[in-house]
Amino acid sequence: MVAPLSAREDTNRRMLRARDEMDRRYADPLDVPTLAAIAHLSPSQFGRVFKDVYGETPHRYLQRRRVERAMTLLRQTDRPVTDVAWDVGFASLGTFSRTFSNIVGLSPTEFRAQHAPVAVPSCFIAAWTRPREGTAPLTTAVSEKRDEGEPH
Amino acid sequence: MTTDNGNHITSLHIRSVPVLDQDEALDFYTTHLGFEVRDDIDLGFMRWLTVGVPGQDTSILLELVGGPQHDESTAAQVRELVTKGALGGLFLVSSDVHATYEALRDAGVEITQEPVTQPYGTDFGIRDPFGNQIRINQFNNASGDEVKAGYEAAAEA
Numbered sequence: 001m002v003a004p005l006s007a008r009e010d011t012n013r014r015m016l017r018a019r020d021e022m023d024r025r026y027a028d029p030l031d032v033p034t035l036a037a038i039a040h041l042s043p044s045q046f047g048r049v050f051k052d053v054y055g056e057t058p059h060r061y062l063q064r065r066r067v068e069r070a071m072t073l074l075r076q077t078d079r080p081v082t083d084v085a086w087d088v089g090f091a092s093l094g095t096f097s098r099t100f101s102n103i104v105g106l107s108p109t110e111f112r113a114q115h116a117p118v119a120v121p122s123c124f125i126a127a128w129t130r131p132r133e134g135t136a137p138l139t140t141a142v143s144e145k146r147d148e149g150e151p152h
Numbered sequence: 153m154t155t156d157n158g159n160h161i162t163s164l165h166i167r168s169v170p171v172l173d174q175d176e177a178l179d180f181y182t183t184h185l186g187f188e189v190r191d192d193i194d195l196g197f198m199r200w201l202t203v204g205v206p207g208q209d210t211s212i213l214l215e216l217v218g219g220p221q222h223d224e225s226t227a228a229q230v231r232e233l234v235t236k237g238a239l240g241g242l243f244l245v246s247s248d249v250h251a252t253y254e255a256l257r258d259a260g261v262e263i264t265q266e267p268v269t270q271p272y273g274t275d276f277g278i279r280d281p282f283g284n285q286i287r288i289n290q291f292n293n294a295s296g297d298e299v300k301a302g303y304e305a306a307a308e309a
Binding site: 004005006008009010012013015016017019020023024053054076117118121122123 | 172173228231232235236237262263264265266268270272275277279282283285287289303
């Protein structure tokens with residue numbers, strides 16, 4: 001029995017591919033045309049459809065992905081905060097600290113001091129430590145170098 | 153070897169994976185992942201389709217979403233979740249994770265993460281045609297204590 005995808009399910013599937021690309025290349029500059037092409041949508045459609053499927057803008061999703069990865073690096077390593085910021089795709093410590101604090105509710109340094117390394121497969125850490133949308137609304141626009149070419 | 157833990161449960165036998173097209177699922181899990189077909193039976197009310205890793209007992213039931221246990225609305229919700237990548241997945245073990253990765257990549261399988269070295273081994277991620285997540289890992293035979301030490305070493309690096 002073949003059950004072809006409905007239009008909605010096909011859209012979901014294409015948006016999932018774009019979201020996976022953000023998960024995979026979170027540290028790279030990502031722009032809307034690139035992600036929209038993965039989803040087979042026009043750049044003007046992409047942000048609206050992504051939000052319809054996942055409940056947040058692509059930019060916001062990518063920020064949470066980067067902050068989640070930063071949380072892991074802060075918890076699991078002793079890398080300087082500035083290096084962590086760069087590692088996850090932020091161009092400046094100021095933007096990173098502001099974004100991190102707004103999403104997590106703690107500064108990167110405070111977070112590191114309060115969280116010890118954990119020994120769980122990385123995919124579960126990524127999934128379960130991703131800061132939830134809406135717990136600490138981010139109002140700061142991120143518009144610097146490596147954090148500006150992403151899907152606004 | 154099985155162990156009776158007091159509840160008399162000795163193994164995980166079948167694990168259901170929701171799929172949206174059983175023919176496409178069968179092709180993916182056998183052609184790309186090398187699973188063998190355990191059962192492919194037309195029961196009339198459903199197609200009982202199970203596959204598994206050769207040499208291992210646990211089977212995967214490639215279960216079509218939309219059976220009569222779900223009303224149309226619920227089935228649509230499940231399909232929605234599958235295609236959004238919101239449901240769980242499978243964790244497989246490879247004896248050569250890089251070779252597995254290269255074969256799947258070259259075959260055009262969706263790669264969600266390239267191989268990454270972890271304290272417990274090296275793993276990467278793919279999706280099946282419907283959105284289900286699959287992780288494939290090659291363990292490095294580290295003990296639990298060694299894995300913890302690996303994380304601690306990373307923390308001290």
